[in-house]
Amino acid sequence: MRAAKIYGTKDIRVEETAIPPLEAGKVLVKVDYAGICGSDMHEFVAGTFPIRTQPVLGHEFSGTVVEVGEGVTTVEPGDQVAVEPLIACGHCSNCRRGMANLCSNSGGYGYSISGGFAEYAVVKEENAFKLPAEMDVKLGALVEPTAVAVHAVRQSTLRLGDTAAIFGAGPIGLLLLQAVKAAGASEIIVVEVSDDRREKALELGATHVLNPVEVDAVARIKELTDGGVDVAFDAAGVQATFLSGVSAVRKGGEFKVVSLWEQPVTFSPNSFVKTEAKITGSYAYANLFPEVIRLLAGGIIDGNKVITSLIPLSDIVEKGFETLANDRKQCKILVDMHLS
Known part of the structure; x- marks a missing residue:
């Protein structure tokens, strides 16, 4: 063969x-x-x-x-x-x-x-x-x-009516979007640099899509959600999305890392210590x-x-x-x- x-x-x-x-x-x-x-x-x-x-x-x-x-x-x-x-x-x-x-x-x-x-x-x-x-x-x-995305949502603290942000609209990001929607999120904000992928995210049910090259994604997310989303998911796996994801959740919210990483990231623990935000992983x-x-x-x-x-x-x-x-x-x- x-x-x-x-x-x-x-x-x-x-x-x-x-x-x-x-x-x-x-x-x-x-x-x-x-x-x-x-x-x-x-x-x-x-x-x-x-x-x-x-x-x-x-x-x-x-x-x-x-x-x-x-x-x-x-x-x-x-x-x-x-x-x-x-x-x-x-x-x-x-x-x-x-x-x-x-x-x-x-x-x-x-x-x-x-x-x-x-x-x-x-x-x-x-x-x-x-x-x-x-x-x-x-x-x-x-x-x-799809099982990867569903597991991440099930393992998260997301509840019916919560707000969510997804960083990255590749295959896992788009599947996460649909899983988050099926779980009952009231607002779903997708952050993605690709025009085509942002359009696809809107087609699949995102309430807002943001291009982080053109807007301050964190500031806009906090504006749309009165201080930050309940749960943010990283489906991109780069330094910029990690920093943005940690900063985009409300106080006491959760940043769920789903992606694999080629490079380590550098960040200040103060970004979640002062907000009591949770950083959690999801694997398979x-x-x-x-x-x-x-x-x-x-x-x-x-x-x-x-x-x-x-x-x-x-x-x-x-x-x-x-x-x-x-x-x-x-x-x-x-x-x-x-x-x-």
């Missing part, structure tokens, strides 16, 4: 490789769609993560079951599935607390095991979630990033795929509005990674395995 492998910074190659062997309790999936994630971009631009132990990328993917191993009962050939990439040990203290996303011994498809930027993937039965018949399999590739998700599938299948979160391009696997570098690095009009690019 063909697969996209990463060998280092800006070194991704589509090569022939063996289909992983099918074992008991596992499922052979013919990949239909796979999304390029912000964390994939981090590896492309800044180098591979320490957790990577094999080169085949891709952890946001969906496909069709073609064969099942001995003992598999929950899916069968012909089923369309979304694959949860996280593989938790189930035994460490965090797993026992229900925090599989923080597993001390975790692995994952696309990192420690061959991933979804390939024609086929072999996954554990429990990692293959059957999609409803009426759901486009394309949206199955958005279950993983835990036990959320069924709920997220329902949100996408029912259109409560519109995954189609986040997808901007479908590309063949052969063009994953030029039309995928390089395009995302240089074109702010792009949002979620999916590798479509049906394209040649």
